[in-house]
């Protein structure tokens with residue numbers, strides 16, 4: 001069973017988001033982590049390998065530090081890593097990212113492709129399913145359990161108010177929901193071994209793509225502007241006897257806040 | 261910061277997550293109940309942290325001392341009781357066997373120790389021999405097929421959970437420090453007992469014991485190494501390495517104090533402003549951050565020298581001295597920044613102070629570190 005895990009390096013969940021002078025998100029000094037949902041995907045991939053044999057290849061398109069995220073996945077137990085690192089990829093949308101990943105996976109054998117159900121930065125949940133479309137294989141999102149038998153997988157997926165059980169023929173793309181598993185810590189031995197594992201780095205050109213195909217130039221979606229949420233206003237306490245206070249509250253909600 | 265290797269960086273992230281997710285949540289509770297962090301030690305064994313500084317040839321994980329200092333710092337930052345349990349197990353418990361053990365002794369104990377099947381201890385201090393550890397009175401008399409030990413040791417970390425305790429004793433009292441030998445005393449040895457009579461100021465969840473030897477029978481093969489009367493030299497070398505780990509504990513505790521103080525200063529408002537907007541408080545935080553950083557550099561410097569097989573005794577003493585005194589100062593400042601709340605057990609900073617004080621005492625007091633440093637300067 002060969003597994004590919006697509007992962008994204010994102011800001012730490014505790015990072016403070018700041019916009020620079022150009023109105024772009026400032027990544028300076030921000031701690032980067034593996035997108036938490038992708039950690040479930042890595043863990044599941046390693047478990048599949050431990051059960052059925054085969055190899056886990058981790059793939060990521062990212063910035064200058066993307067190798068750190070991939071090395072962490074190798075330290076957890078993945079076997080090979082592919083980094084797509086090219087300044088021209090900056091600004092890629094989900095459409096472009098899926099194209100790039102599909103090209104990077106051309107020579108990689110796989111039965112299952114795993115990724116997180118959502119990246120905590122852009123929050124679009126699109127790349128993995130677009131990748132499945134590119135590759136012409138089925139996909140199931142937001143899985144909570146996975147069992148594989150032969151070329152079939154049975155998964156339960158998290159849906160509004162319940163669970164859905166789906167049987168799917170492999171190869172397929174599956175995206176991980178929180179609860180799929182408990183990701184392991186990389187062991188010290190894993191960390192030491194990670195540097196000896198196969199690690200390939202590709203530019204867009206290596207994948208047969210022009211700069212015009214990727215980044216802002218290739219994106220179908222044009223980003224207009226980014227703004228921070230408005231700072232929270234101070235609360236307001238309505239004084240007085242309960243009876244008067246309640247009618248005042250109703251008046252404020254209707255006339256001033258206009259929420260009823 | 262600095263030029264950590266990608267492996268050291270990855271290790272730091274791993275231990276930090278493990279420490280914050282697994283070790284930190286129970287720290288305040290363990291401080292109250294004194295419950296020993298045995299399950300955490302087992303998990304650390306599974307992660308390969310118990311073999312961290314030891315070479316792969318000997319079954320360790322080959323991370324070296326810089327990695328080890330990083331691990332001790334991050335664990336201690338989360339819980340100092342767990343930090344000393346870890347540091348004493350490796351630096352004092354495992355190191356003597358790793359450094360001086362015969363092939364057979366290493367094969368017998370090291371795999372279990374790296375795995376976390378049991379811990380190891382180092383019994384040096386005696387009621388009458390503390391700073392003057394060469395003043396050992398515990399006596400080892402030669403018998404047929406081994407030795408008979410009589411005497412006692414005090415303040416020994418981890419011995420209740422130790423499968424093996426390295427113990428110093430006089431084999432040739434005439435020769436004083438040149439007549440000291442080290443023995444591997446196994447749990448269950450007839451005539452050997454471990455008691456826990458102490459009620460400590462801090463590090464409550466760590467295990468501090470008294471060892472009693474009453475005609476304890478030590479078999480021939482349990483002399484540490486192959487030579488008698490080299491115990492003094494052996495323990496000096498063990499203590500040099502141990503000082504790096506106590507220094508790393510100091511960095512971890514000082515960092516924890518800074519973390520807590522900074523968080524509180526940013527939240528707490530007086531006179532309509534956060535504490536962190538008052539210059540007097542800002543300067544305290546800046547001084548703390550400066551001392552934490554300097555301590556870390558001093559400890560890593562000693563660790564780097566050790567990893568490079570260069571002399572590191574002076575550097576280890578400097579690192580230990582500065583980091584342990586920094587830990588106490590930072591804990592005091594963190595309490596000051598918390599005001600009355602800092603004096604209460606609802607906040608962790610009073611625990612940091614109680615825990616930090618040991619670092620100025622264990623593995624050579626601050627006075628002894630100054631003696632070691634002065635001697636290295638050529639003072640006689």
Ligand SMILES: Cc1cc2nc3c(=O)[nH]c(=O)nc-3n(C[C@H](O)[C@H](O)[C@H](O)COP(=O)(O)OP(=O)(O)OC[C@H]3O[C@@H](n4cnc5c(N)ncnc54)[C@H](O)[C@@H]3O)c2cc1C
Nearest residue numbers: 382383384385390391415416417621622623624625627628
């Ligand atoms: C929690 C804890 C854990 C410990 N774990 C271990 C362990 O695992 N194994 C082990 O062997 N020991 C252990 N120890 C013992 C520790 O190493 C000793 O307590 C320490 O070395 C000091 O010895 P002492 O307590 O006898 O103090 P003393 O040596 O009596 O010192 C008392 C005071 O006199 C000062 N002093 C002594 N000599 C001089 C001098 N020449 N010049 C100037 N000042 C001097 C000291 O600095 C100190 O301030 C532990 C202690 C504690 C508290």
